[in-house]
Amino acid sequence: xxxxxxxxxxxxxxxxxxxxxxxxxxxxxxxxxxxxxxxxxxxxxxxxxxxxxxxxxxxxxxxxxxxxxxxxxxxxxxxxxxxxxxxxxxxxxxxxxxxxxxxxxxxxxxxxxxxxxxxxxxxxxxxxxxxxxxxxxxxxxxxxxxxxxxxxxxxxxxxxxxxxxxxxxxxxxxxxxxxxxxxxxxxxxxxxxxxxxxxxxxxxxxxx
Amino acid sequence: xxxxxxxxxxxxxxxxxxxxxxxxxxxxxxxxxxxxxxxxxxxxxxxxxxxxxxxxxxxxxxxxxxxxxxxxxxxxxxxxxxxxxxxxxxxxxxxxxxxxxxxxxxxxxxxxxxxxxxxxxxxxxxxxxxxxxxxxxxxxxxxxxxxxxxxxxxxxxxxxxxxxxxxxxxxxxxxxxxxxxxxxxxxxxxxxxxxxxxxxxxxxxxxxx
Numbered sequence: 001x002x003x004x005x006x007x008x009x010x011x012x013x014x015x016x017x018x019x020x021x022x023x024x025x026x027x028x029x030x031x032x033x034x035x036x037x038x039x040x041x042x043x044x045x046x047x048x049x050x051x052x053x054x055x056x057x058x059x060x061x062x063x064x065x066x067x068x069x070x071x072x073x074x075x076x077x078x079x080x081x082x083x084x085x086x087x088x089x090x091x092x093x094x095x096x097x098x099x100x101x102x103x104x105x106x107x108x109x110x111x112x113x114x115x116x117x118x119x120x121x122x123x124x125x126x127x128x129x130x131x132x133x134x135x136x137x138x139x140x141x142x143x144x145x146x147x148x149x150x151x152x153x154x155x156x157x158x159x160x161x162x163x164x165x166x167x168x169x170x171x172x173x174x175x176x177x178x179x180x181x182x183x184x185x186x187x188x189x190x191x192x193x194x195x196x197x198x199x200x201x202x203x204x205x206x207x208x
Numbered sequence: 209x210x211x212x213x214x215x216x217x218x219x220x221x222x223x224x225x226x227x228x229x230x231x232x233x234x235x236x237x238x239x240x241x242x243x244x245x246x247x248x249x250x251x252x253x254x255x256x257x258x259x260x261x262x263x264x265x266x267x268x269x270x271x272x273x274x275x276x277x278x279x280x281x282x283x284x285x286x287x288x289x290x291x292x293x294x295x296x297x298x299x300x301x302x303x304x305x306x307x308x309x310x311x312x313x314x315x316x317x318x319x320x321x322x323x324x325x326x327x328x329x330x331x332x333x334x335x336x337x338x339x340x341x342x343x344x345x346x347x348x349x350x351x352x353x354x355x356x357x358x359x360x361x362x363x364x365x366x367x368x369x370x371x372x373x374x375x376x377x378x379x380x381x382x383x384x385x386x387x388x389x390x391x392x393x394x395x396x397x398x399x400x401x402x403x404x405x406x407x408x409x410x411x412x413x414x415x416x417x
Contacts, residue, residue, distance in 0.1 A: 118318065191398055197394035
């Protein structure tokens with residue numbers, strides 16, 4: 001349990017999906033214009049992560065790994081296709097589910113839900129999970145069982161949400177600033193994210 | 209017709225650059241640029257995958273039902289990425305270790321989905337091929353520019369070869385020091401911002417009001 005909690009905090013602050021690995025950057029830059037929608041997207045990403053990552057973990061552990069399905073069968077070269085299929089399918093199911101049971105949430109999430117399927121943060125998380133399950137058990141980054149995986153998914157999702165809400169808040173304020181003409185919009189946003197990433201570097205010394 | 213072809217290839221190199229203008233494929237553009245070699249290989253792999261997947265999708269565009277098109281596109285892309293990843297593992301193993309998950313992440317690279325949706329679903333195979341090639345090259349170009357600056361200033365070498373002589377360094381009695389900040393992920397963001405800044409200063413019509 002202690003290991004799982006460590007993983008949670010590590011994945012929020014130290015291994016932040018945006019600032020350490022640049023995953024999910026496209027929607028991060030496109031959607032972060034106001035705090036409310038970015039918060040919604042953050043919740044949706046966290047939700048999809050918590051569902052898809054454990055499924056992909058089970059798939060990896062019981063089907064894909066060398067010798068998992070039968071002696072001498074290594075299906076790991078299929079992992080890209082299977083992971084993305086699981087993610088796309090789950091996103092579709094979640095979309096239908098939300099539409100049926102909470103039309104108001106569906107309306108406010110709008111086009112973001114289907115777009116999550118191609119959010120690199122989700123796929124990236126699945127691929128990091130595959131890397132980390134192979135690590136030694138004592139390594140603070142290793143994922144040893146399904147509880148670890150769920151906490152890792154939760155942490156990555158929250159970390160992503162934290163950074164998108166932060167950027168959205170800064171961009172809302174920046175509307176009124178005098179920015180050089182050629183830097184307006186995309187340019188200054190990149191610089192802002194760069195500075196935020198530098199700030200997050202401080203967390204890398206965190207001993208947890 | 210000739211104009212479409214020319215725009216499909218040359219547009220993405222400048223006025224319609226996938227990274228600087230369309231804001232596609234940022235994730236990997238930032239993560240693999242600490243050194244020139246992985247950036248080159250990444251650019252090349254993305255170019256090949258975009259061009260081929262554009263052709264495949266364009267060939268079957270009339271038979272794909274619109275409701276499942278995203279999954280069909282993802283499967284085509286994932287198959288191509290798997291092939292490229294196995295080839296890299298076989299021939300340049302050290303680089304494929306360095307690129308780690310980012311090769312797999314080409315699947316969710318927005319350049320692919322963006323170009324498939326916006327171009328290959330409506331156009332003939334040959335134009336789609338040119339469009340894919342152009343977008344891949346435009347992407348590779350930004351990657352290479354950023355990687356050159358990061359590797360040169362961050363470790364004083366290019367493609368692994370030393371450019372700044374050892375004797376210049378403080379340790380050996382000189383007065384030069386590597387800028388460690390360049391190896392940090394945050395500098396990649398700021399360098400991309402500089403690329404965008406320069407690009408937009410030359411193309412005034414791209415500037416935000």
